[in-house]
Amino acid sequence: MSNFSIITDAASAMTSELAEKFNIKVVPMTAYIGDREFKHRPDESEMKMSDFYNELKAGANSGTAAVSPGDWIDGIEGELKEGRDIIAVAFSSGLSSTYESCCLAAEDMKEKYPDRKIFVIDSKSADFGQGLYAYYGAKKRDEGAGIEETVEYLESIKLNICHWFTVDDLHHLRRGGRISATTAVIGSALGIKPVLHVDNEGKLINIGKARGRKNSLLELTAKVGQTAIEPEKQTMFLSHANCAEDAQIVVDELKNKYHVPEVIVVQTAPIAGAHSGPGTMALFFYGTER
Numbered sequence: 008m009s010n011f012s013i014i015t016d017a018a019s020a021m022t023s024e025l026a027e028k029f030n031i032k033v034v035p036m037t038a039y040i041g042d043r044e045f046k047h048r049p050d051e052s053e054m055k056m057s058d059f060y061n062e063l064k065a066g067a068n069s070g071t072a073a074v075s076p077g078d079w080i081d082g083i084e085g086e087l088k089e090g091r092d093i094i095a096v097a098f099s100s101g102l103s104s105t106y107e108s109c110c111l112a113a114e115d116m117k118e119k120y121p122d123r124k125i126f127v128i129d130s131k132s133a134d135f136g137q138g139l140y141a142y143y144g145a146k147k148r149d150e151g152a153g154i155e156e157t158v159e160y161l162e163s164i165k166l167n168i169c170h171w172f173t174v175d176d177l178h179h180l181r182r183g184g185r186i187s188a189t190t191a192v193i194g195s196a197l198g199i200k201p202v203l204h205v206d207n208e209g210k211l212i213n214i215g216k217a218r219g220r221k222n223s224l225l226e227l228t229a230k231v232g233q234t235a236i237e238p239e240k241q242t243m244f245l246s247h248a249n250c251a252e253d254a255q256i257v258v259d260e261l262k263n264k265y266h267v268p269e270v271i272v273v274q275t276a277p278i279a280g281a282h283s284g285p286g287t288m289a290l291f292f293y294g295t296e297r
Contacts, residue, residue: 011092011124011154013145014082016074016105018098019138020246020276023049029145034082036098036105037072038277047277056274060249060285069281073104079112083125087116092124092154096141096161098278099209100129126158128165131209134279135246136170136291142244143168143293169294170205171230173223175250175286202226207297224253227290228260231267234294239266241293248275248287257290 015021017036026033026049035046038054040062045053063069074097083093095113097106106129113125130137143164147157200223202215217223231238243261247254254272261267274280275287 009148009151009153009157010090011094011148011157012086013094013096013141013148014086015096015130015137015141016098016109017047017049018103018105018133018276018278019096019141020135020273020279021049021138021141022273025049025138025271025273029142030149031141031145032082032086034074034078036074036078036278038069038281039071040069040277040281041067054277056277056280057249059277060274060280063280064249064285069277071103071278071281074098074108076108076112076115079109080115083112083116087120087123087125090123093126094144094154094158094161095125095127096130096137096144097127098137099131099133099205101131101206101209102133102211106130124154126154128158128161129209131165131205131207132168133170133205133209133211134276134289134291135244135273136168136205136289138273139244139291139293140165140168142242164293166207166297167236167293167295169230169234169292169297170289171227171291172203172211172283172287172289173200173217173227174203174283174288175200175220205297220253221256224257224288225260227288228257228264230290230294231261231265231292234296235265235292236294238292239268241267242269242271243267244291245270245272246275246279246287246289246291247272248280248283249285250288253286253288257288
């Protein structure tokens, strides 16, 4: 196996089990709910995600902070000390300053460990889409690719990582400035559910709408038919914010209609969920274009 580590941040929604399975290290990220600040980690040691979403549903305010250079250094330096080079896959620069913080940390570490290689990649991705992107890098590494080859590969597929979201409660998007108060009130009254997408700049944009919850879920899976490359050969990633039953609807549709062999399902990380709210559903796959 190639002697380098792939590190990402907790915006990636990686669980402890998946991080261990794919050999990906995860740097924690700060979030808050109500008056409580915590570090979101794959093991949920400071805050269980079910508790986070229950509090959010009850009306608590929430937010997030970018990973600091110091947190990145804490995550990176141990690998360097043990003689491993680094690929750091950072949360989209279109949504956070986490990537810039990682670049600062990498420059410090390059001075301290001049014999080690450190590459920082702006994933232009969010939530479990960032996790999927890191997963592709880990697969390439485990196939025997060197660090430069893996970086080149990741850069070449960046805009093939498709992100499709819907939310159940428009008022969380209103609080985040994604839609107006009027749109939120009218949309909620009419049962309108937005369909959102992470674009080539790594920004979250609203590109459509569906009437009713189930239609919004099926709208996500319809994107597979439009752009997915050989869905019957892919592992797809799906995240949900405390709505496992709805996630199963999506999984069943992917398997029955598109013959997707494996769908890995996790809870949406608080980093995304703080802004999109309970009921968020997000599907990620490899496609011809974002």
